[in-house]
Amino acid sequence: MRIFGGAIFILSAIIAAIIFLLPEPEGFPILEYHQVTDEVLDPDFEVYNVPPAEFAAQLDYLQAEGYTTITLQDFMRVVHGKGALPDKPIILTFDDGYADNYKEMLPILEAHGMTAVVYVITNEVGKKNYLKLDELKDMQRRGIEIGSHTADHLPLTSLDATTRLNQIRDSKIFLEWSGLQTIYSLSYPNGAFNGDIEKILHEENYLTAVTGEAGLNTLETNPYELYRVHIRKPRFGLTEFKFRLWKAKFFAKVRNIF
Numbered sequence: 001m002r003i004f005g006g007a008i009f010i011l012s013a014i015i016a017a018i019i020f021l022l023p024e025p026e027g028f029p030i031l032e033y034h035q036v037t038d039e040v041l042d043p044d045f046e047v048y049n050v051p052p053a054e055f056a057a058q059l060d061y062l063q064a065e066g067y068t069t070i071t072l073q074d075f076m077r078v079v080h081g082k083g084a085l086p087d088k089p090i091i092l093t094f095d096d097g098y099a100d101n102y103k104e105m106l107p108i109l110e111a112h113g114m115t116a117v118v119y120v121i122t123n124e125v126g127k128k129n130y131l132k133l134d135e136l137k138d139m140q141r142r143g144i145e146i147g148s149h150t151a152d153h154l155p156l157t158s159l160d161a162t163t164r165l166n167q168i169r170d171s172k173i174f175l176e177w178s179g180l181q182t183i184y185s186l187s188y189p190n191g192a193f194n195g196d197i198e199k200i201l202h203e204e205n206y207l208t209a210v211t212g213e214a215g216l217n218t219l220e221t222n223p224y225e226l227y228r229v230h231i232r233k234p235r236f237g238l239t240e241f242k243f244r245l246w247k248a249k250f251f252a253k254v255r256n257i258f
Contacts, residue, residue, distance in 0.1 A: 036108070058241050069115050096119070120136065157192040185206065213228070
């Protein structure tokens with residue numbers, strides 16, 4: 001049994017080394033954030049919170065590495081031949097629509113001259129600890145793209161066809177009828193999606209959707225299956241953040257093999 005276990009370890013190490021030595025993959029990362037605050041609202045979800053000082057340090061690092069932030073709308077303009085991507089594009093996304101995205105995240109982002117995409121659970125808008133409509137409108141005016149995270153954050157693949165459609169359609173209608181500019185992008189709750197859901201998105205005039213699967217994106221990536229790497233509350237500072245960026249490249253390399 002030990003011999004078998006040792007052989008598996010050696011084989012895994014060889015495969016990892018081969019992948020590591022492969023050429024750098026093409027594409028750019030999309031980062032998945034949630035909260036940016038020093039306040040712990042729910043201990044069970046603390047892992048999804050990046051403290052403001054850590055977030056600022058991460059943006060400092062991205063700037064030093066030459067990254068330029070774009071939105072999903074910027075990306076789709078390039079897909080349709082209306083412009084070109086910067087040399088090192090990156091997209092910052094924030095799920096759920098927490099109030100700290102306006103109070104904490106936005107000032108740090110603007111201080112770095114960066115932009116982002118904020119995905120909103122529309123039935124939480126205006127509730128305690130969540131963004132208000134006037135804040136969402138102000139964020140849009142200041143260059144932040146607002147997207148849908150559905151009406152109730154239910155895993156779409158677990159719903160019947162009618163409920164699934166309503167979750168996708170109602171969230172878009174609510175935001176647009178409330179005075180926001182057209183909503184073009186959706187973040188799949190819990191990363192759950194399939195071909196039937198992508199068909200609904202197309203029919204409801206969404207242009208993009210982001211998953212929870214790590215990897216890099218190119219102009220040829222399915223716009224309804226865009227890869228993201230999750231940025232959790234760091235335990236090891238920038239070292240962990242750099243590892244998350246590397247993880248996106250690693251999975252891109254793996255997909256190139258298979």
